[in-house]
Amino acid sequence: MATPAGAEAAAAGGGGGGKKKLIIIIAAVLLLVIIGGGAALMLMKKKQHAEDEDGAEAPAAAETSHAKPKPGTPPTFVPLDPFTVNLADKEVDRFAQIGVTLEVGDPKTADQLKAYMPAIRSNVLMVLSHKTSAELLTREGKEKLAREILRESVRPMGIELDDEEDEDAAATSKKKKKKKKAVESPVTQVLFSTFIVQ
Numbered sequence: 001m002a003t004p005a006g007a008e009a010a011a012a013g014g015g016g017g018g019k020k021k022l023i024i025i026i027a028a029v030l031l032l033v034i035i036g037g038g039a040a041l042m043l044m045k046k047k048q049h050a051e052d053e054d055g056a057e058a059p060a061a062a063e064t065s066h067a068k069p070k071p072g073t074p075p076t077f078v079p080l081d082p083f084t085v086n087l088a089d090k091e092v093d094r095f096a097q098i099g100v101t102l103e104v105g106d107p108k109t110a111d112q113l114k115a116y117m118p119a120i121r122s123n124v125l126m127v128l129s130h131k132t133s134a135e136l137l138t139r140e141g142k143e144k145l146a147r148e149i150l151r152e153s154v155r156p157m158g159i160e161l162d163d164e165e166d167e168d169a170a171a172t173s174k175k176k177k178k179k180k181k182a183v184e185s186p187v188t189q190v191l192f193s194t195f196i197v198q
Helices: 002-064 107-115 117-129 133-137 139-157 164-172
Strands: 076-079 083-086 095-104 187-197
Touching (some): 076 107, 107 117, 133 139, 139 187
């Protein structure tokens, strides 16, 4: 009987050693998972930090110069609510109802324009209210109005565009002045969706 009792004791002692091995294996696997998870988290934070730095530099570059859109990509249009204004005619009371849409290169620029929309609308209303019906009824008058709206629509963003007539006058003058650096407008075109003069 001593033999079976010794075998039972050896089996009991071996079972305890197996539990210790199992605990050590589980602890080692858990430690590897924790270390791997920590390393992955640090790499993700480093990548996100690098993207944030690139993202911070990109808007600064976008604000200073508006890149032209890639060929083949459609432009973004920013419609303004229709304008109804009294015209500057002195003989009779006349008014105009004009729908304006601004064409920009990308959606980011459109969002920037929308942030300045009250000031843009005010500037456009001031331009329209100083026009007469005779000026607005000709094609040249509409083209001049589009140039003036283009200039006034970017002014709230801190961009000053020279009027083409001012540039022509400066070119013909005898005084030579230093040329200003050409400023690129984020608004590429002014389109009229409605144009009624009564």
